[in-house]
Amino acid sequence: MKPAPANQTEPAKKGKPVVYQVFTRLFGNTNTNNVPWGTREENGVGKFSDFTDTALTGIKELGTTHIWYTGVPHHAIVADYTEYGISLDDPDVIKGRAGSPYAVKDYYNVNPDLADDPANRLAEFEALIERTHEHGMKVIIDIVPNHVARQYESLSAPEGVSDFGANDNTTVEYARDNNFYYVVGESFRVPEPKDNYQVLGGHPHPLADGKFDETPAKWTGNGARAAQPDQNDWYETVKVNYGVKPDGSYDFPTLPDDYAQKGVEAHAEFWRDKSLPDSWYKFRDIAFYWLDKGVDGFRYDMAEMVPVEFWSFLNSAIKMRNPDAFLLAEVYQPHLYRAYLNKGKMDYLYDKVEFYDTLKTIMQGSGKVSDLVAIQEAHGKIAPSMLHFLENHDEQRIASPDFAGDAEKGKPALVVSALISRSPTMLYFGQDVGEDGSEETGFGDPTRTTIFDYAGVPAHQRWMNDGKFDGGQLSDKERALRAFYIEVMQISASHPAMNGEFASLHASSLNNDSEYSEQQMAFVRYTGDSRLLVVTNFASQTRKLTLTVPEQLASELGLNSGTPFDALLSSDVSATVGESGQTITLELGPLESAVYEF
Structure with a gap:
């Protein structure tokens, strides 16, 4: 790959966040047993220390600017750490054996599974923060x-910080400064099992008795108000009260x-003299604690279930x-996007419900590129704030049969997702080598890499290669896929055109007589003297394409028959500009993409 040149204007600008x-607990695990519902000893677990200098260098190769270490805060787990003063968690209210990372038990410490010495677990994470920074990347946690x-x-809360619920009035369903909601007069009951579900897959455990002591019962995390939630509810968690009656x-x-039009300073000032619910201050103090540890940012789970006003308060305080x-x-309701960005002062939201969902159908062969272009253009001013991804812990792996069945089908989608916008791109570990998520490890179904159980x-x-992190066990196909990801993500992370404008060539190219169809996508990114042409083929057949550039755009870009095109991706694919500068011809193979600098 030819390195992207520096922008000719001063100061030089890089690309965009990756x-x-x-x-975290799966990344460095070399154990390949994958016993369903296996213990930590049977299936192994990764550690903070597995993120060696070599591992971090391999992550940085993908253009990474921020590492989101998922599953770091201490959450409920089945493993016994009582010798470290940690109480046993009850598997009747835990999903999987390793536990959900979104059922946090102690916000002031980290998962003991991740430490070589659980007694020293916080210091080991602090060392990982420092190593990550030394490699020029920033740290995000949940x-x-x-x-x-x-x-x-919480065993580790600073002096004067009380646990969630410690000071609640449990005789009422709701009070503003209660941290939880209560089902007054009733005790919690474990959900009735469905579909032959058994806690821990039926393996014995002294606390797996179908009971959990909680009186009065609390509302469940997804808002279920029954003393006995359904098995499909988030029964392992309890809903936090933000002063919503x-x-x-x-x-x-x-x-x-x-x-919505004011900056964080005005938002911080607005809240300065207000009396607010106790939960607001608790989470502000948690955020400050981790910022002081060197954490550079946060990924907020299910943000739309918490009022926008709280986010204004918290995010302005953080900024x-x-x-x-x-x-x-995470915000999954498009009509709320602008409120959570503008009033809630989020930097970025998942572009899941519109962009990702549409791109997924295109990868599967049923969607239309025109729909994707319309979504991108409709986002308008908020487009740079809509983070793009093809995989994450909630979504199916591209290579899984229920998604695309082949990681190669993710290649054109990566090009589009990573290069279409000024928005950040997110990659999930293993995506770059075609991980298919097919392991049956316990709680939940395959196609998504488990977040609930111990697994390899x-x-x-194979990329990790017993801790060498050199790809030594990859197949040729996997190695080529990772090389492709590196090329694309380096363009995304470092090319100055990524900070520029987007112009679609899709609609104009659909109207000519070439083989261009709803399975191809072409667009231009440009700023100053920096220009990129991006063309990708979602089809499984070769396509001879004639792109049509609208006259005004061709003039603005300075396109003419003498314009040289320098390939940054697929260097063996040549592009020819017509005499008027309004047509560009090229041929793309199955699932092939090309990126040209001009």
Whole structure:
């Protein structure tokens, strides 16, 4: 790959953020047993120390600017750490044997599974933060404001910090400064099992008795209000109260509409003299604690289940402390996007429901590129804030039969996802070598790499090569796929055109007589003297394409028959510009893409 040149304007600008999501306990695990519901001893577990200098160099190769270490805060797990003063968690309210990373038990410490010495676990994570920074990357961890583990118990909270629920009035369903909601007069009951489900797959455990002591019962994390939630509810968690009354009305000041146009300073000032629910302050203090440890930002789980006003309060407080903090949130309702960005002061949101879902259908052969272009253009000003991804811990692996069945089908989608916008791109560990998520490891179904159980991740393990992190066990196909990812992501992360404008050539090219169809996509990214032409073929057949460039755009870009095209991707694919500068011809093979600098 030819290195992207520096921008000719001053100061030189890099590309855009690249987030590498890694499921921390799986990343460094070399154990290949994958026994369903296997223990830590049977299936192994990765450690903070597995992120060696070599491993971090391999992550950085993908253009990574931020590593999202998923599953770091101490969450409920079945393993016994009582010798370290940690209480036993009850498997009746845990999903899997290793536990959900989104059922946090102690926000002021980290998962003991991840440490070589559990007594020293916080210091080991602090050392990982430092190593990551030394490699020129920043650190993101999860904060899950909507819910916590049913058995929340912080051993490491700073002096004066009480646990969630410790001071609640449990005789009422709701009070503004209660941290939880209560089912008054009833005790919690474990969900009735469905579809032959057995806790721990039926393996014995002294606490696996179908009971969990919680009186009165608390509302469940997804908002279920019954003392006995359904098995499909988030029964391992309890809902946090932000001053939203059971009838949905607010017990806190609302944010005036004009604050959508105001900066974080104004938001911080707005909240400075307000009396607010206790949970707001608890999560602000948690965020400050991790910022002081060197964490550079947060990924917020299910942000739309928490009021926008809280996010205004929290994010403005974070930005006043660290203006460069990276704030990424899950919001799955498109009509809420602008509110959570503008009023809630998020930096970025998942572009899942519109962009990813449409791109997935295109990869599967049923979707239309025109729909994707329309989504991208409709986002308008918020497009740079909509993070793009093809995989994450919630989504199916591209190579799984239920998705595309072949990681190669993700290649054109990667080019589009990573290069179409100024928005960040996120990669999931193992994606770059075609991991298919096919292991049956316990809780949940295959196609998604487990987040609930101890497991090895086979394709990723072949790249890891027993801790050498040199790809030594990869097949030729896997090695070529990773090389492709590196090429594309280096363009995304470092090319100055990534900070420029987007112009689609799709609609204009559909109208000519070439083989261009809804299975191809062409667009231009440009800024200053920097220009990129991106063309990709989602079809499984070779296509001879004639791209049509609208006259005004051709003039603005300075396109003419003498314009030289320098290939940054697929260097053996040549492009020819017509005499008028309004046509570009090229041939792409099956699932092939080309990126040209001109």
